[in-house]
Amino acid sequence: MAKKIIVANWKMNPKTSKEAVALFAGSLKVSSRLRNVETVICPPDVYLPSLSTKKNSIILGAQNVSEQSGIGPYTGEVSAEMLKNLGVRYVIIGHSSRRENGETDDSINRKIKSCLKAGLKIVLCVGEKERGDNGEFIKVVETQLTRALEGTKDEKDARNIIIAYEPVWAISRGGKFASDDPDAVFGMSIFIKKTSTSIFGEKAGGRVPIIYGGSATAKNTKDFLEKGGVRGLLVGGKSLDLKEFGEILKIADKVK
Ligand code: PGA
16 A cells, blocks of 8 residues: 655744754654654755754655756755755645745746756645636646646656645635535545646556645544545644644554
8 A cells, every 4th residue: 555645844934943853853753653654844944954864754855946956156046956965855846835926837847847857756736726616726727737747747757746736725724614625625636637647648647646735634634535535645734733743644644
């Protein structure tokens, strides 16, 4: 059975390196006891050096990357190669908060290519801003996917891509909203799979993992994983709460 994938997106948290180390150590304590979960933690880049140890059960990820490869005169940018050299293996690309800040499908596409070239895996975020009644949101996700993945079509590329379906309206609701809806996620996961097989071919595209993000909590983890048709979760707010994140990991470990 394929392992579940739980990706923690710490966003711009915590305030100090000391807190980051403690949060990481706490998550590691739980994840190291689990067999069926791949735990990925994406802290702010500044904390990466203090968290990157060679051998442990947590995979390090980054929350963004430059479009530019290698090194060069690009103020404020961090390249895929630099992240790789720090022990990072995954990069979140196309998160809605970056799209809100002007990131385009073209830029996302360049970032993906730069990561693939450097040998990094990608967590590509897609998701509609709102769900109207006319099914328009499906088209939104299809366009995001096809434009982001343009020019990446072989099996090797497919092996390095995870697609995170994150409906923007469901993000950061603190688990208190009424729309925990694994069935809606299931429909979208089927559609994403269909799109990914049309890009990468039946076999390789069918194996691209799809995860869900948007107010994932310990309470809704089981439902999303069992009924949502997804292999894992992208966890924001609750990845900063050790007790809750530990629960999410343990629940994911048990889901068949
Ligand atoms: P959330 O964040 O779990 O706090 O909704 C998810 C995300 O933005 O990736």
